[in-house]
Amino acid sequence: MPPPLIVLRDVARIYGAGEAEVRALDGVNLTIRQGEFVAIMGPSGSGKSTAMNIIGCLDRPTAGQFLFQGIEVQGLDQDRRALLRRHCLGFVFQGFNLLARSSALENVELPLIYKGQPRALREARARAALEKVGLQGRESADPSQLSGGQQQRVAIARALAGDPMLILADEPTGNLDSHRSHEIMLLLQQLNREEGITIVMVTHEEDIAAYAGRLLVFTDGKLTRDSAQPERR
Amino acid sequence: MLWETLRLAVTTIIRNKLRSFLTVLGVVIGVAAVIAMVTIGQGSSAQVSASVEALGTNVLIVRPGSRGFGPPGGGEAAPKFTLKDAEALRTLPQIAYLAPINSGGQTVVYGNANAATQVYGSTADYLRVQNWPLLSGRNFAEGEETSGAAVCLIGATVQAKLFGNADPLGETIRVKSVACNVIGTLAAKGAGSFGQDQDDLVLMPIKTVQRRLEGNKDVTSISIALRKSVTSADGIKAVQDLLRERRRIAIGQADNFSVTDMKEITSMLSGVNSVLTGLLSSVAAVSLLVGGIGIMNIMLVSVTERTREIGIRLAVGASAGQVLQQFLVEAIVLSLLGGIIGIGAGLGLAYVGSIYMAIPFAPSGSVVALAFGFSALVGVVFGYFPARRAAKLDPIEALRHQ
Structure with missing residues (x-):
């Protein structure tokens, strides 16, 4: 059996030292398997964003072990973690984080440039990714010419283009109305089910978390709830 | 990957046209200044060599006073030469032609027109020493020289000022108080080694100038053309020996006159020239540095x-x-762009300048290459710090970040 996609063992993330010490994460144990759709909830300051940053290889735990497919990430330097992000991860942010004044296609091509893929292949894959999120025909549009929902679709296409095992979504519907939110969540569900991509999503809305098959709740840096749930359609 | 980075840098620069232009302006000005300075400097060096060559390399100038170029200096006033000195020198076998000169500034008048100019009193041989052809008319006749006749040859500038397009031959002009018949005109020579106008002169027999204009018997300098077979060192030696004897200078005593050959003048002039060019170029190089700081800032x-x-x-x-690569490449592309624009602008400036100053346009490939390389270096040096800051985020x- 292959190792689980993500394993956190006694992970702590501590900021500052001495009196000013803040334990953003404190002894978290967690296993996520390939193909899961996980929602992370919790009040602000509970450590959910810190957990996301660690799983996303943007940050490293102060103590404990973080294994990605059996690789110990806490020992990797910045460039090795960049390699992991490049080849295994995709990010979707609340604020979309698209490059302004670059077309949808150019935005989606971005991770492929760093993968060193030739231009023709890049363009084909970016077009395919945009088609998957239902944006065929809008390839040359600037982010400013797209609605919020469409911008988030571009961001999802960008995450998808790199052919990731894991998509990390940080409040992906935070800037969208309920109708668009529903569409985005259905898209993520579809990617999870049809492409087998593992999705870890941070949200503070329960009805958004309900689209996921597993719910984690963080309180004061600790994992306080971990339960399976039926996915909302 | 590098190709992608380059494409990205160019795209970013094109997207922010105005800002990119203002960013590179410092480098543009720096490079343009360096290129223009050096090109004009080389042009004027070429001009100096050419004008000295036109004089003939075997020409000596003898002046009273201590050694040096320019006005005769020294503590006690050295005795002037006389026409007798000139006659004595003429007997030397090394000398082909010799022209004694007595010159001074005068105002010349024809009708309503007048001009301030330099009046040279000399002999027919003056034009031979100078290798200076006549445009029209004739040179002085021997009788005119010995009698001190009121005749003159005029340079192209004086001709234009007094006569415009009219024919001056046979007309009478007034030099100070002397009415003087124009018997010939000189071919135009253009600007001299110092950029002075060589055509702004009136040539008269030396006796006429001595008696009727200056009121003395002085010879202020003597121009000598050596025979082709004689080296200038031998010529100088012969002239010095004769003059020391005539001026009764004891062995061990210093000369109270100077003999200068054109080679010396050439090297002195091009020395001054290269010092000036170097100075101006280093000022320009400082502005290139400032341009680099501008790029770093942006x-x-x-x-x-x-x-x-x-x-x-x-x-x-x-x-x-x-x-890091992305930002470094962007800085280098920017400063190279500035370098290219600057090279174009500098060559353009130098071209216009050389037309204006009537010197040859002498662009140098090595200077252009150097400026190009230097602007790339500016990009690397001043782009590295911002790029490293970006990479360390x-x-x-x-x-x-909002």
């Missing part, structure tokens, strides 16, 4: 402005090295 602002973009790039898998902080 790149730093750009890194701050684009923090979020950097965060996105890091999140999708760019390494710190790739971010923490992706989490960068993504959070």
